[in-house]
Amino acid sequence: MATILVLWCLLAASVGCTLAADCPASRLHLTEAPYQNYFLSDCITSSHVIVTSPDANTNNSNAKPRLLVAWPAGNSGAAAYFEAENNETLGLHLESSTTDGEVLETVNEPAPDGAKNENARVGVKGLIRFNTPALLTLPILGSIRSIRDYSEGGGILSPDVQNAVVTEKFGSDGGQFYRTWFDGVTTTWIDFTPASGAEAVQIITGDKWKLRFGTGTYAFRATFNYPQSDQLSASEVLNxxxxxxxxxxxxxxxxxxxxxxxxxxxxxxxxxxxxxxxxxxxxxxxxxxxxxxxxxxxxxxxxxxxxxxxxxxxxxxxxxxxxxxxxxxxxxxxxxxxxxxxxxxxxxxxxxxxxxxxxxxxxxxxxxxxxxxxxxxxxxxxxxxxxxxxxxxxxxxxxxxxxxxxxxxxxxxxxxxxxxxxxxxxxxxxxxxxxxxxxxxxxxxxxxxxxxxxxxxxxxxxxxxxxxxxxxxxxxxxxxxxxWEDETLRFFEVSVSQSDAQQLVEQYVSDAALAGPPNTDQITGNITFYSLALGGVNNKPVRVMNTDDCFRHFLLNTTDQDQLSLFLDQTADHILQNFPVGLSTDVGLFVANPAYAGDKSISDQFKNSDYHGTVVWSWQLAMMAAGLGRQLARCDADGAPDFCNTDLRSKARDAYKALWDKIDKNRAQLSGEVWSWEYNNGYQPVPLSAFSTTESDIIQLWSLTFLAVHEEDV
Known part of the structure; x- marks a missing residue:
């Protein structure tokens, strides 16, 4: 799902400074349609630039044409939302520089003498091309939280933030927005100037000022003057x-x-x-x-x-x-x-x-x-x-x-x-x-x-x-x-008889209009799992099967032998049984399966459009794999648990290998935060943003854990 292009280079120069030869810059390009993600880090600053360009093939009604720049320093950024001037489909993309062939370059300008803020003005610059005349209708400058609240909160905008945005000409033929932060000294700017013969940027006045662009290429710069953080290089973050x-x-x-x-x-x-x-x-x-x-x-x-x-x-x-x-x-x-x-x-x-x-x-x-x-x-x-x-x-x-x-x-x-x-x-x-x-x-x-x-x-x-x-x-x-180890599991245990389980799954498939098979032939006995939480509707357990077993497998080596065996057995079942009976699909383990809730008001909260619904989280796959590996490794140590001498050990191994098969099949998604699916001759991975206003992060810290978590010979 994600097309990855990685480029490592040395930046020879940037605006306002020359980088030493021992200061490597790293570049990363990740694609998850309709989002193009570009990362640039060097000894000056770090920037993540996202270009959103929906087209006729985009299965995402929430995506809007957008240029977004995110900076780790201050959790800050700048977003520019665009619309086509006419009724055409607006397409935008970044172009490589004609000077060094790179898509992005660092900006670094010393603060003017006597400036109230003595921090350098840093950020990123590049070239953006519009396929049709476009209007920049909304700038959001300052905090990433402000941008996130707008994109995921139904268009929430703070008047205090937006009213502080200033629109003005930039040079003879450009335009810019800037905003001074609430601290009174930090400022975020984003400016545009025509390149390669494009029309001049026009400022359209009104209640909300806009910038107009013609068809063609424009140079942009997004900058701010906030103190920068000391980034750990690739070698520094590793032992x-x-x-x-x-x-x-x-x-x-x-x-x-x-x-x-x-x-x-x-x-x-x-x-x-x-x-x-x-x-x-x-x-x-x-x-x-x-x-x-x-x-x-x-x-x-x-x-x-x-x-x-x-x-x-x-x-x-x-x-x-x-x-x-x-x-x-x-x-x-x-x-x-x-x-x-x-x-x-x-x-x-x-x-x-x-x-x-x-x-x-x-x-x-x-x-x-x-x-x-x-x-x-x-x-x-x-x-x-x-x-x-x-x-x-x-x-x-x-x-x-x-x-x-x-x-x-x-x-x-x-x-x-x-x-x-x-x-x-x-x-x-x-x-x-x-x-x-x-x-x-x-x-x-x-x-x-x-x-x-x-x-x-x-x-x-x-x-x-x-x-x-x-x-x-x-x-x-x-x-x-x-x-706490021995006495808490019993409160969360759910056991559903074979006949009831078949009826509940069939009803869930009907209610949710699932396209995939019900897989009820895999229900050969009682279904056991541990509820997501207690104290739900009418103070009852929330009867949603889930992947949170992974915490106990990874963090604890429990000693109640009967309890451990039963716990490991039901976890293995959920991995070996296909959704909606278990948690398993071709796109990974779903973090929630509401098929046994017996309540449509509950199951409706766990759809493939929900952040914690019938979706896959990379780090939960990693912890489940690491946890099962730890439990199986106990069989080769002194004081091996009782399950090691039974058929359960073989079943757990089968589940472990089946899980790793799914992990290997979904390597393209693993560094991202969360993904959803569509059913088309099987479950196919789809970005969560295809169904939700939530954009899954293209890189997520706990989704990088497969760097360290590997399949073991257990």
Missing amino acids: NASQGLVKESVELITSLSFLSYSNKLLAGSWRFLTYFGRDSMLSALLMQNILSQGEGGALEAIIGAVIERINNTDGTVCHEENLGDYASFLARQKGIDSSAPACDYKMVDTDFLLPVLMRDYFINTDTGRSRAAPFLTKKATFLEENAGVAYCELAQRTAEKIMNTTAPFVSSHVASNLIHLKDGESVGEWRDSGSGLGGGRIPYDVNTALVPAGLRAIATLSQAGIFPDHPEWADTADKYAQV
Whole structure:
């Protein structure tokens, strides 16, 4: 589905500066129709340029002609939306430069003497061609969040943002838009001038000023003057043993480098070009065997970014940072004049990942053990409220929160004491779209996997002296973990009789008007799975089959033998049985299958147009593969589980191999965030944006984990 072209080069020159020969620039071109994605990174700045050009073959009514530039620095960007002047179909594309043959070049202009903002004006320039006269009808300048809210939020535009956009002539025959951010010093510009004999750019005045272009080619520049981040190069993001990937997997390592910086790793581009705690930690756990360690390495960048953003009051780990123009925007809504970064703390899953990652690095690696003391004594600087607080203190706040919130269930074993979404929030874990949990309040993945994994890690960290104020955790956290491992699955278990399962699947196929086969011949007994969440409609379990089994397989080595065997058996069934009986299709495992919900109002929330519906997420494939590999590898270690001596081991191996067959078949999609499907003599991969206003990120951090996750001989 994605056509990939990767070019590595050295930039000889750019506007305003000459790059040294030891400063390589990386270029990447990824196609997912109707989106053309161009990446350019060098020692000056990093830019992601997306050209959207729908045509008669575009199966996407939401796509609009557009030029979008996204910058990791400040999670910022510039978007220009176009319309054909007449009723023709507007096509636009980038052209190669006549000087160096490249599609994009870096812009770097020093700040004028005496300027209020002393940062250089940097960005990207190129050539864009229109096949028919066009109007630039809408510029959005500043935060990526503003652009995302418009594209996915039904055209939401903030008057405070848009009213600050200035339109003016640029030179003798060009035009530009610019906007000064809410901080009063940073500015984003986008300008256009005719090239190759094209007509002059015209400014059309009115309530909303527009720029008019004739048929032909125009030079564009998108720039801003925000402080730049220190990007990790392809070699810097990898450990010594993995340097071969720089040449073996050029496009994937280029993507990983684009998202990697000395102080954090970013979730994805273009829509999530900033820190997300869950994304970065899950990525680190899956890729820890290839990421660079030690001071200045990728693993410490991830852990440090998480600890820096912990809520010092209650220990909650930050889900998403707000910085740059969007931070100022949110502050203004509260009546505060500030551009200081802030955090979103609404998630309930992210806390439990931090101790797991800390244990895996500071306890389980030689480098981590040597770095624990100097790293954890560092003082926080990112958030004003955390300034001067040692990393070890902040990490301990999170561990204290985990111990406090998990204790009630240990003493009671009742569902009401499981981890719930926060009051007033409809989301709280990775399925964080409005319908991702089907209205549930007690998420399966958090309670049955993340909580006990976090507790196990706290015990190990305490045993190593990481939390000297709480030596008792060495024993107590392990006891807590055992209870959560053994006693939580039963609340989520769903068992459907063979006859009921056949009827439910047939009714679902009819209700959803599925084109594919019902596959009910694969129902040869009861169907067992674990509900997506508890506390759904009428306070019932959300009976949606799902891939979140992968968390438990990957994060835990459980010891209740009967429970482990039953759990592994039903996971293998879901992989071996085809949708809508199981989760398996030619395009991968669906992260949700609502066929057994028995409620159309539930199943309607999990369609192939829904962000967490009957769609495929790359990282869930990776974690499922890694998790099953870990469980099967236990059979070759001391104290092998009981299933290793039964037919279940063979069945699990079959499921593991079947999963890898599907992964291999979908290599073209794996670096992207999520994909959907259409049925045409089988399931065919289709971009989610074909059915939704959501554009899947063309590169996503946790979708790059197949760099490290491989099929094992188990």
